[in-house]
Ligand SMILES: NC(=O)C1=CN([C@@H]2O[C@H](COP(=O)(O)OP(=O)(O)OC[C@H]3O[C@@H](n4cnc5c(N)ncnc54)[C@H](OP(=O)(O)O)[C@@H]3O)[C@@H](O)[C@H]2O)C=CC1
Protein backbone atom coordinates (compact mmCIF):
# COMPACT_ATOMS: atom_id res chain seq x y z
CA UNK A 431 0.00 0.00 0.00
CA UNK A 432 1.28 3.50 -0.86
CA UNK A 433 2.29 6.09 1.68
CA UNK A 434 -0.50 8.19 3.21
CA UNK A 435 -0.08 11.96 2.99
CA UNK A 436 -2.42 14.58 4.45
CA UNK A 437 -2.03 18.21 3.31
CA UNK A 438 -4.02 21.01 4.97
CA UNK A 439 -4.89 24.03 2.82
CA UNK A 440 -4.40 21.89 -0.29
CA UNK A 441 -6.91 23.54 -2.58
CA UNK A 442 -4.75 26.46 -3.71
CA UNK A 443 -1.32 28.08 -3.75
CA UNK A 444 1.64 26.28 -2.21
CA UNK A 445 -0.45 23.37 -0.87
CA UNK A 446 -1.89 22.51 -4.29
CA UNK A 447 1.53 22.89 -5.96
CA UNK A 448 2.96 20.49 -3.38
CA UNK A 449 0.24 17.91 -4.16
CA UNK A 450 1.05 18.13 -7.89
CA UNK A 451 4.73 17.61 -7.17
CA UNK A 452 4.13 14.71 -4.80
CA UNK A 453 1.92 12.88 -7.31
CA UNK A 454 4.43 13.46 -10.13
CA UNK A 455 7.08 11.86 -7.93
CA UNK A 456 5.06 8.95 -6.52
CA UNK A 457 1.91 7.82 -8.30
CA UNK A 458 1.14 5.24 -5.56
CA UNK A 459 0.55 7.85 -2.87
CA UNK A 460 -2.70 8.00 -0.99
CA UNK A 461 -3.17 11.76 -0.95
CA UNK A 462 -5.76 13.35 1.31
CA UNK A 463 -6.66 17.02 0.86
CA UNK A 464 -7.74 18.71 4.10
CA UNK A 465 -9.89 21.67 3.02
CA UNK A 466 -12.61 23.79 4.60
CA UNK A 467 -14.43 24.57 1.36
CA UNK A 468 -15.71 21.42 -0.38
CA UNK A 469 -16.32 23.12 -3.73
CA UNK A 470 -12.74 24.38 -3.91
CA UNK A 471 -11.51 21.00 -2.68
CA UNK A 472 -13.40 19.20 -5.46
CA UNK A 473 -11.92 21.60 -8.02
CA UNK A 474 -8.41 20.90 -6.70
CA UNK A 475 -9.01 17.14 -6.75
CA UNK A 476 -10.27 17.41 -10.32
CA UNK A 477 -7.19 19.39 -11.37
CA UNK A 478 -4.90 16.80 -9.75
CA UNK A 479 -6.72 13.93 -11.45
CA UNK A 480 -6.49 15.62 -14.85
CA UNK A 481 -2.69 15.55 -14.61
CA UNK A 482 -2.55 12.21 -12.69
CA UNK A 483 -5.61 10.19 -13.79
CA UNK A 484 -4.68 7.08 -11.79
CA UNK A 485 -3.85 8.90 -8.55
CA UNK A 486 -5.60 8.10 -5.27
CA UNK A 487 -6.85 11.48 -4.09
CA UNK A 488 -9.48 11.96 -1.41
CA UNK A 489 -10.90 14.95 0.43
CA UNK A 490 -11.49 15.52 4.09
CA UNK A 491 -13.55 18.49 5.21
CA UNK A 492 -11.38 20.35 7.66
CA UNK A 493 -11.59 23.87 9.00
CA UNK A 494 -8.44 24.14 11.10
CA UNK A 495 -9.76 27.25 12.85
CA UNK A 496 -12.63 25.26 14.37
CA UNK A 497 -12.01 22.87 17.26
CA UNK A 498 -15.13 20.87 16.44
CA UNK A 499 -14.13 20.52 12.77
CA UNK A 500 -10.59 19.37 13.66
CA UNK A 501 -11.87 16.73 16.08
CA UNK A 502 -14.45 15.46 13.56
CA UNK A 503 -11.96 15.39 10.68
CA UNK A 504 -9.35 13.57 12.78
CA UNK A 505 -11.93 10.96 13.73
CA UNK A 506 -12.76 10.43 10.05
CA UNK A 507 -9.05 10.20 9.12
CA UNK A 508 -8.46 7.60 11.85
CA UNK A 509 -11.41 5.67 10.44
CA UNK A 510 -10.16 5.88 6.82
CA UNK A 511 -6.47 5.12 7.31
CA UNK A 512 -4.37 2.97 9.62
CA UNK A 513 -1.20 5.00 9.04
CA UNK A 514 -0.12 8.53 8.27
CA UNK A 515 3.36 8.94 6.82
CA UNK A 516 3.36 12.69 6.14
CA UNK A 517 1.28 15.40 7.75
CA UNK A 518 1.74 18.75 5.97
CA UNK A 519 0.44 21.59 8.15
CA UNK A 520 0.16 24.18 5.43
CA UNK A 521 -3.18 25.99 5.80
CA UNK A 522 -2.64 29.58 6.83
CA UNK A 523 -4.17 33.05 6.76
CA UNK A 524 -3.10 36.66 6.94
CA UNK A 525 -6.39 38.56 7.30
CA UNK A 526 -6.81 42.30 6.69
CA UNK A 527 -3.14 43.03 6.05
CA UNK A 528 -1.89 46.61 6.09
CA UNK A 529 1.41 47.66 4.52
CA UNK A 530 3.33 50.43 6.26
CA UNK A 531 4.60 52.33 3.19
CA UNK A 532 6.53 54.83 5.33
CA UNK A 533 8.52 51.96 6.87
CA UNK A 534 8.99 50.50 3.37
CA UNK A 535 10.40 53.77 2.05
CA UNK A 536 12.67 54.15 5.10
CA UNK A 537 13.78 50.50 4.77
CA UNK A 538 14.84 51.05 1.16
CA UNK A 539 17.59 53.41 2.32
CA UNK A 540 18.45 51.75 5.63
CA UNK A 541 21.11 49.27 4.54
CA UNK A 542 18.69 46.51 5.51
CA UNK A 543 16.67 46.63 2.29
CA UNK A 544 17.43 43.03 1.31
CA UNK A 545 16.46 41.80 4.77
CA UNK A 546 13.23 43.80 4.49
CA UNK A 547 12.42 42.28 1.09
CA UNK A 548 13.08 38.75 2.26
CA UNK A 549 11.22 38.92 5.58
CA UNK A 550 8.76 41.79 5.29
CA UNK A 551 9.88 42.68 8.84
CA UNK A 552 8.29 45.85 10.16
CA UNK A 553 6.14 46.32 7.06
CA UNK A 554 2.96 44.42 7.85
CA UNK A 555 0.22 44.55 10.45
CA UNK A 556 -3.10 42.69 10.49
CA UNK A 557 -6.52 43.07 12.08
CA UNK A 558 -7.47 39.80 13.74
CA UNK A 559 -10.95 38.53 14.69
CA UNK A 560 -12.34 35.81 16.97
CA UNK A 561 -13.45 32.30 16.00
CA UNK A 562 -16.69 30.74 17.24
CA UNK A 563 -14.56 28.98 19.89
CA UNK A 564 -13.51 32.41 21.18
CA UNK A 565 -9.91 32.08 19.97
CA UNK A 566 -7.90 34.60 17.97
CA UNK A 567 -8.44 33.53 14.37
CA UNK A 568 -4.86 33.74 13.10
CA UNK A 569 -3.58 31.77 16.10
CA UNK A 570 -6.40 29.20 15.76
CA UNK A 571 -5.78 28.70 12.03
CA UNK A 572 -2.02 28.91 11.71
CA UNK A 573 -1.12 27.17 14.97
CA UNK A 574 -3.66 25.80 17.41
CA UNK A 575 -5.90 23.86 14.98
CA UNK A 576 -2.80 22.17 13.60
CA UNK A 577 -1.50 21.42 17.10
CA UNK A 578 -4.83 19.75 17.91
CA UNK A 579 -4.70 17.82 14.66
CA UNK A 580 -1.25 16.42 15.50
CA UNK A 581 -2.49 15.42 18.95
CA UNK A 582 -5.59 13.75 17.51
CA UNK A 583 -3.64 11.89 14.83
CA UNK A 584 -1.06 10.57 17.29
CA UNK A 585 -2.21 6.92 16.87
CA UNK A 586 -1.60 7.09 13.09
CA UNK A 587 1.68 8.98 13.35
CA UNK A 588 3.25 6.93 16.14
CA UNK A 589 3.55 3.38 14.90
CA UNK A 590 6.18 1.00 16.27
CA UNK A 591 9.05 0.46 13.85
CA UNK A 592 7.88 3.18 11.42
CA UNK A 593 8.71 6.86 11.21
CA UNK A 594 6.49 9.73 10.12
CA UNK A 595 6.93 13.41 9.38
CA UNK A 596 5.03 16.50 10.48
CA UNK A 597 5.92 19.45 8.26
CA UNK A 598 4.89 23.04 9.01
CA UNK A 599 4.72 25.80 6.42
CA UNK A 600 6.24 28.63 8.44
CA UNK A 601 7.50 31.95 7.11
CA UNK A 602 10.49 34.27 6.97
CA UNK A 603 8.08 36.71 8.60
CA UNK A 604 8.18 34.65 11.84
CA UNK A 605 9.56 37.13 14.35
CA UNK A 606 10.60 36.68 17.95
CA UNK A 607 9.72 40.31 18.67
CA UNK A 608 6.07 39.64 17.70
CA UNK A 609 5.72 36.65 19.99
CA UNK A 610 4.99 36.77 23.70
CA UNK A 611 4.65 33.75 25.97
CA UNK A 612 2.13 35.61 28.12
CA UNK A 613 -0.05 36.28 25.09
CA UNK A 614 0.40 33.28 22.79
CA UNK A 615 -2.78 34.16 20.87
CA UNK A 616 -1.42 37.68 20.21
CA UNK A 617 -4.61 39.32 21.53
CA UNK A 618 -2.82 42.54 22.36
CA UNK A 619 -0.73 43.06 19.23
CA UNK A 620 -1.00 43.91 15.56
CA UNK A 621 1.30 41.22 14.12
CA UNK A 622 -0.66 37.99 14.73
CA UNK A 623 0.78 36.41 11.55
CA UNK A 624 4.43 36.88 12.60
CA UNK A 625 3.58 35.69 16.10
CA UNK A 626 1.78 32.55 14.90
CA UNK A 627 4.62 31.62 12.54
CA UNK A 628 7.26 32.13 15.22
CA UNK A 629 5.12 29.97 17.51
CA UNK A 630 5.05 27.22 14.86
CA UNK A 631 8.87 27.25 14.76
CA UNK A 632 8.95 26.86 18.56
CA UNK A 633 6.23 24.21 18.56
CA UNK A 634 8.10 22.13 16.01
CA UNK A 635 11.05 22.03 18.45
CA UNK A 636 8.75 20.91 21.25
CA UNK A 637 7.12 18.24 19.08
CA UNK A 638 10.54 16.79 18.30
CA UNK A 639 11.37 16.62 21.97
CA UNK A 640 8.02 14.99 22.75
CA UNK A 641 7.67 12.61 19.79
CA UNK A 642 11.08 11.71 18.30
CA UNK A 643 11.31 8.69 20.57
CA UNK A 644 8.03 7.47 19.02
CA UNK A 645 9.28 7.91 15.44
CA UNK A 646 7.59 11.26 14.68
CA UNK A 647 9.81 14.03 13.30
CA UNK A 648 8.70 17.63 12.92
CA UNK A 649 10.25 20.21 10.56
CA UNK A 650 9.51 23.78 9.53
CA UNK A 651 9.90 25.22 6.07
CA UNK A 652 9.90 28.69 4.69
CA UNK A 653 8.48 29.02 1.14
CA UNK A 654 9.85 32.51 0.40
CA UNK A 655 7.64 35.15 -1.21
CA UNK A 656 5.08 33.40 -3.41
CA UNK A 657 2.25 34.80 -5.53
CA UNK A 658 -0.88 33.19 -4.06
CA UNK A 659 -4.28 34.25 -2.70
CA UNK A 660 -2.47 35.21 0.51
CA UNK A 661 -0.16 37.70 -1.22
CA UNK A 662 -3.02 38.95 -3.44
CA UNK A 663 -4.64 40.00 -0.16
CA UNK A 664 -1.64 42.22 0.58
CA UNK A 665 -1.39 43.96 -2.81
CA UNK A 666 -3.87 43.48 -5.68
CA UNK A 667 -2.76 40.95 -8.30
CA UNK A 668 -2.43 43.60 -11.06
CA UNK A 669 0.08 45.49 -8.91
CA UNK A 670 2.13 42.35 -8.30
CA UNK A 671 2.09 41.73 -12.08
CA UNK A 672 3.22 45.31 -12.64
CA UNK A 673 6.22 44.99 -10.28
CA UNK A 674 7.10 41.45 -11.45
CA UNK A 675 10.13 42.63 -13.54
CA UNK A 676 11.41 44.42 -10.44
CA UNK A 677 11.02 41.22 -8.42
CA UNK A 678 12.92 39.19 -11.00
CA UNK A 679 15.67 41.79 -10.71
CA UNK A 680 15.57 41.57 -6.91
CA UNK A 681 16.14 37.81 -7.26
CA UNK A 682 19.74 38.70 -8.08
CA UNK A 683 20.09 39.96 -4.48
CA UNK A 684 17.73 37.69 -2.55
CA UNK A 685 16.97 34.08 -3.46
CA UNK A 686 13.83 34.17 -1.28
CA UNK A 687 11.70 35.54 -4.14
CA UNK A 688 10.46 32.11 -5.18
CA UNK A 689 7.35 33.77 -6.65
CA UNK A 690 5.67 30.65 -8.15
CA UNK A 691 3.80 28.15 -5.92
CA UNK A 692 5.82 25.33 -7.56
CA UNK A 693 9.06 26.97 -6.38
CA UNK A 694 7.64 27.81 -2.96
CA UNK A 695 6.81 24.11 -2.46
CA UNK A 696 10.46 23.13 -3.06
CA UNK A 697 11.43 22.59 0.60
CA UNK A 698 8.13 20.80 1.34
CA UNK A 699 8.86 18.41 -1.51
CA UNK A 700 12.54 18.07 -0.56
CA UNK A 701 11.58 17.02 2.97
CA UNK A 702 9.34 14.31 1.52
CA UNK A 703 12.44 12.65 0.11
CA UNK A 704 14.59 12.84 3.25
CA UNK A 705 15.12 10.26 5.97
CA UNK A 706 13.51 12.09 8.90
CA UNK A 707 16.16 10.85 11.36
CA UNK A 708 18.78 12.84 9.42
CA UNK A 709 16.97 16.18 9.73
CA UNK A 710 18.13 18.95 12.04
CA UNK A 711 15.34 19.91 14.50
CA UNK A 712 16.88 23.36 14.92
CA UNK A 713 16.90 24.09 11.19
CA UNK A 714 14.32 25.87 9.12
CA UNK A 715 14.32 24.56 5.56
CA UNK A 716 14.08 27.37 3.01
CA UNK A 717 12.73 27.09 -0.52
CA UNK A 718 15.04 29.29 -2.58
CA UNK A 719 15.20 30.31 -6.23
CA UNK A 720 18.40 31.65 -7.75
CA UNK A 721 18.64 34.62 -10.10
CA UNK A 722 18.71 32.16 -12.98
CA UNK A 723 15.50 30.51 -11.77
CA UNK A 724 16.98 27.33 -10.24
CA UNK A 725 15.24 25.91 -7.19
CA UNK A 726 16.99 24.50 -4.16
CA UNK A 727 16.45 23.87 -0.45
CA UNK A 728 18.74 25.30 2.21
CA UNK A 729 18.63 24.63 5.95
CA UNK A 730 19.17 27.70 8.11
CA UNK A 731 19.16 27.75 11.89
CA UNK A 732 15.78 28.66 13.40
CA UNK A 733 16.01 32.25 14.56
CA UNK A 734 17.61 32.15 18.00
CA UNK A 735 18.11 35.90 18.26
CA UNK A 736 15.55 36.14 21.00
CA UNK A 737 15.63 38.83 23.56
CA UNK A 738 15.72 36.47 26.54
CA UNK A 739 19.11 35.22 25.41
CA UNK A 740 20.29 38.73 24.71
CA UNK A 741 19.04 40.10 28.00
CA UNK A 742 20.63 37.27 29.95
CA UNK A 743 23.90 37.48 28.06
CA UNK A 744 24.13 41.26 28.28
CA UNK A 745 23.93 41.15 32.06
CA UNK A 746 27.33 41.57 33.77
CA UNK A 747 28.50 39.11 34.77
CA UNK A 748 26.41 37.05 32.35
CA UNK A 749 24.56 34.25 34.19
CA UNK A 750 24.88 32.07 31.10
CA UNK A 751 27.72 31.43 28.71
CA UNK A 752 26.69 31.58 25.03
CA UNK A 753 26.52 27.83 24.63
CA UNK A 754 23.34 27.85 26.75
CA UNK A 755 21.50 29.46 23.83
CA UNK A 756 19.80 26.25 22.69
CA UNK A 757 18.71 25.34 26.21
CA UNK A 758 16.91 28.63 26.55
CA UNK A 759 15.13 28.13 23.20
CA UNK A 760 14.15 24.74 24.46
CA UNK A 761 12.70 26.30 27.60
CA UNK A 762 10.54 28.70 25.61
CA UNK A 763 9.29 25.98 23.27
CA UNK A 764 8.49 23.71 26.25
CA UNK A 765 6.61 26.55 27.92
CA UNK A 766 4.62 27.14 24.72
CA UNK A 767 3.84 23.44 24.48
CA UNK A 768 2.53 23.40 28.06
CA UNK A 769 0.37 26.44 27.35
CA UNK A 770 -1.09 24.79 24.26
CA UNK A 771 -1.86 21.64 26.25
CA UNK A 772 -3.64 23.75 28.86
CA UNK A 773 -5.65 25.53 26.17
CA UNK A 774 -6.51 22.20 24.57
CA UNK A 775 -7.86 21.02 27.91
CA UNK A 776 -9.96 24.18 28.24
CA UNK A 777 -11.49 23.97 24.76
CA UNK A 778 -12.24 20.27 25.17
CA UNK A 779 -14.03 20.95 28.48
CA UNK A 780 -15.98 23.76 26.85
CA UNK A 781 -17.06 21.48 23.99
CA UNK A 782 -18.10 18.78 26.48
CA UNK A 783 -20.17 21.31 28.46
CA UNK A 784 -21.83 22.49 25.24
CA UNK A 785 -22.62 18.89 24.22
CA UNK A 786 -24.13 18.20 27.66
CA UNK A 787 -26.14 21.42 27.38
CA UNK A 788 -27.59 20.23 24.08
CA UNK A 789 -28.50 16.74 25.30
CA UNK A 790 -30.07 17.77 28.65
N1 LIG B 1 2.50 33.15 -0.17
C1 LIG B 1 3.59 33.45 0.52
O1 LIG B 1 4.40 34.33 0.13
C2 LIG B 1 3.88 32.75 1.78
C3 LIG B 1 3.01 31.83 2.34
N2 LIG B 1 3.33 31.20 3.51
C4 LIG B 1 2.44 30.20 4.10
O2 LIG B 1 2.12 29.23 3.15
C5 LIG B 1 0.91 28.59 3.50
C6 LIG B 1 0.04 28.45 2.28
O3 LIG B 1 -0.37 29.74 1.88
P1 LIG B 1 -0.46 30.20 0.35
O4 LIG B 1 -0.44 29.04 -0.53
O5 LIG B 1 0.51 31.29 0.17
O6 LIG B 1 -1.88 30.93 0.35
P2 LIG B 1 -3.31 30.43 -0.14
O7 LIG B 1 -4.26 31.42 0.41
O8 LIG B 1 -3.31 30.14 -1.58
O9 LIG B 1 -3.47 29.04 0.61
C7 LIG B 1 -3.89 28.94 1.93
C8 LIG B 1 -4.64 27.66 2.06
O10 LIG B 1 -5.04 27.51 3.43
C9 LIG B 1 -6.41 27.24 3.45
N3 LIG B 1 -7.03 27.66 4.70
C10 LIG B 1 -7.09 28.90 5.22
N4 LIG B 1 -7.80 28.88 6.36
C11 LIG B 1 -8.18 27.60 6.55
C12 LIG B 1 -8.93 26.93 7.53
N5 LIG B 1 -9.46 27.60 8.57
N6 LIG B 1 -9.14 25.61 7.43
C13 LIG B 1 -8.62 24.93 6.38
N7 LIG B 1 -7.91 25.49 5.40
C14 LIG B 1 -7.69 26.81 5.48
C15 LIG B 1 -6.98 27.98 2.26
O11 LIG B 1 -8.26 27.49 1.94
P3 LIG B 1 -9.41 28.45 1.29
O12 LIG B 1 -9.18 28.39 -0.17
O13 LIG B 1 -10.66 27.81 1.73
O14 LIG B 1 -9.20 29.82 1.85
C16 LIG B 1 -5.93 27.67 1.22
O15 LIG B 1 -6.11 26.41 0.67
C17 LIG B 1 0.32 29.43 4.62
O16 LIG B 1 0.57 28.80 5.85
C18 LIG B 1 1.10 30.73 4.54
O17 LIG B 1 1.16 31.38 5.78
C19 LIG B 1 4.53 31.43 4.13
C20 LIG B 1 5.41 32.32 3.64
C21 LIG B 1 5.17 33.04 2.42
Ligand SMILES: CC(C)=CCC[C@@H](C)[C@H]1CC[C@H]2C3=C(CC[C@]12C)[C@@]1(C)CCC(=O)C[C@@H]1CC3
Nearest residue numbers: 546547548549550553601602603655664673676
Ligand atom coordinates in the same frame (compact mmCIF):
# COMPACT_ATOMS: atom_id res chain seq x y z
C1 LIG C 1 9.07 45.99 -4.92
C2 LIG C 1 8.31 45.12 -4.03
C3 LIG C 1 8.64 43.68 -4.06
C4 LIG C 1 7.37 45.65 -3.23
C5 LIG C 1 6.53 44.89 -2.26
C6 LIG C 1 6.74 45.37 -0.85
C7 LIG C 1 6.05 44.50 0.19
C8 LIG C 1 4.56 44.51 0.01
C9 LIG C 1 6.64 43.08 0.18
C10 LIG C 1 8.16 43.09 0.45
C11 LIG C 1 8.50 41.82 1.16
C12 LIG C 1 7.23 41.00 1.11
C13 LIG C 1 7.02 39.80 1.97
C14 LIG C 1 5.74 39.41 2.31
C15 LIG C 1 4.56 40.23 1.90
C16 LIG C 1 4.83 41.36 0.93
C17 LIG C 1 6.14 42.07 1.24
C18 LIG C 1 6.06 42.69 2.62
C19 LIG C 1 5.49 38.23 3.21
C20 LIG C 1 5.37 38.79 4.61
C21 LIG C 1 4.20 37.49 2.87
C22 LIG C 1 3.89 36.36 3.78
C23 LIG C 1 5.04 35.66 4.34
O1 LIG C 1 4.84 34.68 5.02
C24 LIG C 1 6.43 36.11 4.14
C25 LIG C 1 6.62 37.19 3.11
C26 LIG C 1 7.98 37.88 3.27
C27 LIG C 1 8.21 38.96 2.27
